[in-house]
Amino acid sequence: MLTTTPYLTTRRPSPTTAEFTLTTCPPLTLPLRAALFGVLCLRFIAVLSVMIGIYSAFFHPSGLLPPPIFPSGRITLLDFDLNNFLLHMLHLLYVSSPGQSLAHLAVPLPPYAVLALSGITAYIALFARIHTTESLLVLRGLGIQMSSNVGGGYFRLGGGTYMKRTRFIPTEKIQDILINEAFKGFEVRYYLVIVVEGEEDVVVCFPRLLPRRKIVEKVWRGARGCLYEKDGPVMSAGAGGGSTHNGNWRGGNEKG
């Protein structure tokens, strides 16, 4: 429900510039946003439970209910101190019934096991990726840039972009762009390859998603047209798009 099969989106504001984005994230509709928000809440709860687990294992190893730090249960503005406040909040969480049940789970375990478990949980909660987005930006005269998203993608919910890891290859270094085939498991995968001059390995585009052949061919045609072709069908199509120039430059979504 949260993801789809990877599909291709093309942005081509001018015939010499194109961005091919391949993503598993479906268009952001309201139900999807709600689901993503739910996932975010789950992450938050996981991090909180990790904190409670560590707190109970290392601060109250006996498992008994300790007295609260602020006896009155409320904090005045006068003696506000961030550390105390956080500790107090943690304590309140610990005392609450879900916190207590978690503490009962954590106390019999040895401390290193608690540490390891909470480390793994926190890592998954913070850095697990739901969607994979990879894109190829082709700029005539400059080169090709590949990018893929990293991190949890928290900004995506608000309509923002992912944090990206990018790699730029200047045109003069590009020796060839080609489609190759390889065996992966019991299937044949077609993948887009850039041969870079002076490098030992070829560079695979969309290495994580490895899309189907149809999409790969489309991207290959588009990239070659954008990088090299002086004039041709691509150019004329671009000029047509330019002449209308009423904001239809973003290109359409093409389901692959």
Place this chain on the structure above:
Amino acid sequence: MPEDDGLMRVFWPTDLPRSDCKGVVVGWRNSALDVLVVAVLEEVEPRRVESALKLGNLLRNAPHPVSRIYEQCGKSSISVLGVSNTPDTVEVDSSWIRVMISPKQRVPSVTCARASSIQIILFERPLPGRMQYMSLNPIALALGDKHDGFRQDFADSGEEDDEKRERLNKETKRKLVEKLKQHSVVKRIPSPKERTLATIVNQINWAWELEKLLQQNVSRIGTRPKRALSVSERVVESATTARDMILVWLWDMITIYVLPVIKKLFVLGLMAHRVVAEMLLRILEWRLRPRYAALKDISATAQQVEIRLQQFCYWPMQYVTLRLRKNDWASVTTSHPDYIRFYNSLWLVANDVIIGMAFGSYIIDNADWVANEISRLLTTYTVEALQSSISWLMGWPAGLKLNTELAAFLGDLFLWVIEYWASCIETIRPMLPRIVLIIGFSSFAGASMPLALFSDLLSILTIHIYSFYLASARIFHWQLNILQSLFHLFRGKKHNVLRNRIDSCDYGLDQLLVGTILFTVLFFLLPTVVVFYLNFAIARMAIILFKACFDTALSCLNHFPLFALMLRVKDPKRLPGGIRFELRDTQDLSAICNDNNPLRQHPSTSVISLQPIPLDFKSMFYQYFQMGNRIRKHYLSPRVVLCLLTGKFVPPLNRKNLYSLQYSMLPAKRAGVMEMWDAVNSLPASKRKSMPVQVPILANGRNRFPSNYGGGRARSYG
């Protein structure tokens, strides 16, 4: 029909001041339709700007040679690129661009008569004063590939198997890539536009300084030069001058008489130090024969001393290069990695000394306790633990029914040597507090020193374990070999050495009988030898692990990229790791264009922003990863496991392999004494050149206007 493919490329700095005024766009024209904007000069006539650029008026008062700009930016002149905020009615050259900018609009809208499509590439100018810059390739924190050839020489003398295999792998891969080249159907020749990317990055680096210079000189076009000072101003100036005169005179006296003497003495001290260092280094590097190990290959302490001495030798050279940097434009980026390396090594040494002082004072204060602890550890782990384990092995360990006689023989042998060794340690024991004190005092030279000394101490004090391991491994290996050949005899075969294969062979009855009996006997004796061998092999591995820990700590203290990490946090633009582009949405731009001028034919435009990416942590620690890989390959390879299983000697990792880290910071060949003398003496000459710029008061006191100074100099380029 527009020439080229009608694609116009405009590089536009986003941090240019934006205003509604009419202006002239000035910058580099890399080819007809490829421009990089440096500045927008406001309220001036395009023709006048053009002529001023031709005469060089706009580059007056340059603090450094102007020719350097052209040399670095790869073009022979700055040119007028177009006009900004000028109505369409004004006729301009067809290759000029028309730019519409306003304070509200982040992205300028650009048109050009000859372009059918436009790429606007926005970039933020790096500030050269803060040593920010952009580069296509990641900044090289390690010292170039210069030492690769040197390493090759090294490798040839005693190349190891894994290194050889690595090289062969590389070779095959290179051949594959070569083959891939033949598969390309069409070999495209890159157009000049594609080849200029490196130059453009350079021009971006220069943009800030150049714009400052141009804006400074805009007033020269059309307006009169500055008026002379009025009478009252002159009175004020001469009054302040009179007061300053005495101070200036005093300062002069100091700079002329005292400073040179101090400097001379310092340089002489430096040279004396260099000569002593040279002698010590010669001793450390001396080899009996070319193939033999030098002192620094054996001992961690010697290597540590060598690293420090090399650093001391390299610092003056680095300092001289960094000083020369001041005499050039700040936009020249070639010496920035040197800067980072220099301060990184200074900082590391300072850190090392600070940690060492804390560590050393602790050791000196508790010398007796430390000495006691060391001797206790020595007796428990290297003597008593060994003794108890050997006696355990002698009496049927874990229910294994070993050969009692052989076990007793071997055990007695080892126990006897251990007893002798224990008596040796007893004689050393009274000296231990003194040794610890020496180590403690040595740590004032840095915490790495006691670590290295401890590492050496460990290898000296466990030398008996090493020899036990060698002896038992040899026995085990022989026995295994004999068993193998006897097994062949048992099957009626033999190993043909000449052809390196197994041949069948007709043995006589007595031969077969004796061989089989021997095989049986040896086979039943094998487990006894194996347990002894395993015991010592495990002890040996534990010691190697300890030494690896020491070496890791040492390399962290010596080569940690502390300065680079700090820069990465403080100002990531100083550590460029490449560039990236981002396609911006262009809808808003098109809307604005349409509103402004619905009739004008607007070419299709894509807006791209160019951003530097900071160096990633992986390449910051590249050297460490490489060393880790090498260690892993050496100790965890199947070959080593095989060696362990068959009792062949596992060679310790050669210290040479650890040098890769060292040579990332230091040149493989240090500069000679005379070279350093020349370098150090070349410094004052370069300083004299820049002195008048630094002391404008002096020029003022002699009734000369400071502004004249630079102008006179720049005229020679105009």
